[in-house]
Amino acid sequence: MNARQHAASEELAKNMHATNQYGDFFGISQETFDHVWSQLTDPDGNSVAYISMEIGADPDVYSPIRGKLQKEADLELADQTELEFIDKFLHGPQKIPNYSGGLGILAGDTLKSYADCRLPVVAISLLYRKGYFAQYVDSQLGQISQNVEWQPESTPSLYLLKDPDGSGRPLQIDIPFFNEYDHETIASAHVWMKMEVSNSLDFFVPEILLDYCLPKTPSLIRSAASQLYNAESSEIKAIQRRMLGTGILPALRALGFCPKTFHLNEQHGVVLAIQLIADELTAMLKHDRLEAATDEQILQAARIAAEHLVYTIHTPVKAGHDRFTKALYSGISQNSCHRILDILAHDDENPHSYNFTNLAMHVNRSANSVSRLHRDVTHRQFPQFAHKISAITNGVHHLTWISEARAEIFDTTPQLTNWRHNPGVFAKAGELANDQEFKKRLQLAWQHDTHALIDSVNEMLLLHRNQMTETWIDPPNYLSTLIGDNVRLQPDVFTVGFARRFSTYKRADLIFNDIEQLCRISVAHNWPINFIFAGKAHPADEPGKTVIKRIIDLQEVLYRSSNGLIKLIFIPNYDMKIAKLLVAGVHSWLNCPKRPLEASGTSGMKAAMNGVPNISIMDGWWVEGYHDGATGWKFGHEGPIDSASLSESREELLYFEDSSEFYLLLPLILQSFYDKSKENVFLDKGVKNLLLNIPIFNTHRMAAEYLQRYELALPDGQAQEMREFAELYSSDN
Numbered sequence: 213m214n215a216r217q218h219a220a221s222e223e224l225a226k227n228m229h230a231t232n233q234y235g236d237f238f239g240i241s242q243e244t245f246d247h248v249w250s251q252l253t254d255p256d257g258n259s260v261a262y263i264s265m266e267i268g269a270d271p272d273v274y275s276p277i278r279g280k281l282q283k284e285a286d287l288e289l290a291d292q293t294e295l296e297f298i299d300k301f302l303h304g305p306q307k308i309p310n311y312s313g314g315l316g317i318l319a320g321d322t323l324k325s326y327a328d329c330r331l332p333v334v335a336i337s338l339l340y341r342k343g344y345f346a347q348y349v350d351s352q353l354g355q356i357s358q359n360v361e362w363q364p365e366s367t368p369s370l371y372l373l374k375d376p377d378g379s380g381r382p383l384q385i386d387i388p389f390f391n392e393y394d395h396e397t398i399a400s401a402h403v404w405m406k407m408e409v410s411n412s413l414d415f416f417v418p419e420i421l422l423d424y425c426l427p428k429t430p431s432l433i434r435s436a437a438s439q440l441y442n443a444e445s446s447e448i449k450a451i452q453r454r455m456l457g458t459g460i461l462p463a464l465r466a467l468g469f470c471p472k473t474f475h476l477n478e479q480h481g482v483v484l485a486i487q488l489i490a491d492e493l494t495a496m497l498k499h500d501r502l503e504a505a506t507d508e509q510i511l512q513a514a515r516i517a518a519e520h521l522v523y524t525i526h527t528p529v530k531a532g533h534d535r536f537t538k539a540l541y542s543g544i545s546q547n548s549c550h551r552i553l554d555i556l557a558h559d560d561e562n563p564h565s566y567n568f569t570n571l572a573m574h575v576n577r578s579a580n581s582v583s584r585l586h587r588d589v590t591h592r593q594f595p596q597f598a599h600k601i602s603a604i605t606n607g608v609h610h611l612t613w614i615s616e617a618r619a620e621i622f623d624t625t626p627q628l629t630n631w632r633h634n635p636g637v638f639a640k641a642g643e644l645a646n647d648q649e650f651k652k653r654l655q656l657a658w659q660h661d662t663h664a665l666i667d668s669v670n671e672m673l674l675l676h677r678n679q680m681t682e683t684w685i686d687p688p689n690y691l692s693t694l695i696g697d698n699v700r701l702q703p704d705v706f707t708v709g710f711a712r713r714f715s716t717y718k719r720a721d722l723i724f725n726d727i728e729q730l731c732r733i734s735v736a737h738n739w740p741i742n743f744i745f746a747g748k749a750h751p752a753d754e755p756g757k758t759v760i761k762r763i764i765d766l767q768e769v770l771y772r773s774s775n776g777l778i779k780l781i782f783i784p785n786y787d788m789k790i791a792k793l794l795v796a797g798v799h800s801w802l803n804c805p806k807r808p809l810e811a812s813g814t815s816g817m818k819a820a821m822n823g824v825p826n827i828s829i830m831d832g833w834w835v836e837g838y839h840d841g842a843t844g845w846k847f848g849h850e851g852p853i854d855s856a857s858l859s860e861s862r863e864e865l866l867y868f869e870d871s872s873e874f875y876l877l878l879p880l881i882l883q884s885f886y887d888k889s890k891e892n893v894f895l896d897k898g899v900k901n902l903l904l905n906i907p908i909f910n911t912h913r914m915a916a917e918y919l920q921r922y923e924l925a926l927p928d929g930q931a932q933e934m935r936e937f938a939e940l941y942s943s944d945n
């Protein structure tokens with residue numbers, strides 16, 4: 213090794229390797245690591261703990277460390293420890309299946325922006341050894357769910373923290389639980405850390421993941437710990453919530469972190485509030501026989517605890533609001549906890565249940581909904597708390613979701629200089645709307661991404677076909693069973709994407725309500741269409757699984773009735789990677805929830821960031837992102853929120869009304885796509901999405917709005933930068 217090489221190697225070691233009493237970490241410098249750690253452990257400091265049941269941040273979609281290694285790592289120069297890290301980052305498994313859908317991905321995107329904006333935040337969630345579930349789809353059986361097998365040990369960016377006692381053993385925290393006789397027992401957890409590293413590798417947000425699946429863990433707790441949203445029984449569900457909520461303070465203490473604010477991303481972790489109240493009561497009474505507290509003392513303690521809590525509510529759908537029967541909760545709690553719940557979590561509709569959304573609504577200093585429309589719905593649902601609920605509209609992490617082909621254009625467009633750091637630059641680049649050169653390049657990038665999507669779908673069809681003889685799974689796509697070139701997808705065909713969780717209110721099959729009419733539109737003008745669908749239904753959600761089966765069953769009839777013009781594809785096992793391929797590759801993104809049940813929706817924002825227009829019901833974020841049609845199309849019922857039904861029963865889902873409007877709209881869209889004289893419609897809407905929607909629906913802007921709730925003091929320069937992000941948009945107008 214010559215002197216220059218030696219210096220380079222030392223440089224790598226210095227800049228990409230950090231160590232402390234909890235372990236060895238890779239990707240950022242010791243200086244950065246120590247800086248973040250000292251901010252989070254400063255007893256006089258001010259930091260935030262972000263609590264979420266799920267976090268979605270797969271490294272195969274976004275990993276600044278891997279990006280840097282791919283460009284710069286010189287393997288010959290690295291020492292043994294670094295080589296192992298580099299090998300793991302470049303070749304290790306790139307999935308962390310700790311998410312089920314939008315809530316988790318929002319959490320991941322949020323934390324990435326917090327890291328980019330250098331905000332002192334630590335996140336806490338659980339580590340699920342069996343993930344959510346892996347989805348297989350069989351043309352006869354529909355959705356089949358399997359456990360995910362994954363190895364946190366070999367996944368880059370995940371670290372099992374060591375006990376700082378120097379023994380080399382994993383750090384273990386012991387969390388008080390209560391068995392069915394209300395006797396105290398202990399549940400132990402190991403502590404993992406995922407580092408959400410900033411784009412320029414100069415900051416990180418630690419995600420603390422509690423792993424309760426230890427050899428001695430009792431089996432009931434193990435079931436609750438190993439699978440996200442395990443709904444085998446309400447008891448397991450309640451234990452899962454408790455594992456998250458009760459684990460927060462012990463985990464933070466074990467690491468010396470001392471946040472002043474706790475942000476509950478949905479109410480799943482709200483058991484934390486009970487614990488904060490109990491701590492206040494103990495201090496107030498100067499003993500821990502909390503049964504002796506009066507109601508007024510409990511309310512007083514709750515007011516003090518509330519000063520530490522910020523709460524985001526994510527859905528108007530009742531199934532998203534945890535309710536547990538009182539009997540069930542007594543089985544895994546303690547008496548004083550009952551007193552607190554009786555006062556703060558009562559459920560008007562059901563006196564025998566505790567309602568955890570009510571608890572979270574009671575105990576916070578600030579609550580928010582995730583779009584303007586959702587704020588209005590939430591006010592209607594919780595009139596007694598309306599005065600403290602405002603809107604912070606969701607966003608997505610622009611660096612995660614903008615395709616490489618699009619990013620390359622932005623990188624070389626002078627008006628967009630610094631877009632990676634500041635997604636607000638698009639707001640000032642209005643002249644690009646008339647820049648033919650820019651539009652031409654955008655069109656080429658779009659075509660490139662469409663080709664990538666179509667190729668990957670065609671490969672999948674072939675793969676499933678070849679697997680037919682090897683597995684017992686019947687290919688989920690009718691087209692896999694046909695042979696010939698014309699049964700493959702073509703990239704110049706109008707391609708519509710739809711992918712999200714399959715829950716009833718999202719109405720994935722809405723546009724297939726009248727197959728004949730749909731086929732007539734296509735056949736009359738010889739307009740071919742590709743519909744590409746993906747998404748999982750919760751394994752216990754029978755209606756959701758039925759909709760998946762229906763999509764599969766419709767493929768053949770659509771194909772035949774349209775003379776092969778309409779191809780409906782289902783991609784199994786939806787994840788972030790498939791999402792990214794889809795949102796960048798399609799020509800339009802479809803969203804058809806029953807208004808007003810989609811609180812926000814984020815996949816449409818991912819499409820918008822790539823300049824892909826949405827075709828959507830006026831629900832959630834689209835009310836704010838539609839800009840009078842500049843960015844896409846709307847259809848469906850748009851009545852006032854005050855009288856809108858929140859029911860998911862079939863009669864109230866408006867299939868007929870909303871699909872009829874879709875059939876009126878579709879020919880106009882197809883004509884814009886296929887009629888050469890209208891060629892500019894898509895490209896114009898594409899550019900308008902970049903200019904109007906990137907500045908709003910990014911998580912940097914969202915971080916700036918949350919920052920105002922966190923009451924975090926930042927150094928002047930950083931505070932100014934966050935103010936600029938905040939000025940991009942006011943969600944609560």
Ligand SMILES: *Cc1c(COP(=O)(O)O)cnc(C)c1O
Binds near residue numbers: 317711814
């Ligand atoms: C973005 C995303 C979602 C959420 O999509 P919605 O439109 O909010 O329903 C769910 N799953 C995956 C894999 C995603 O990438």
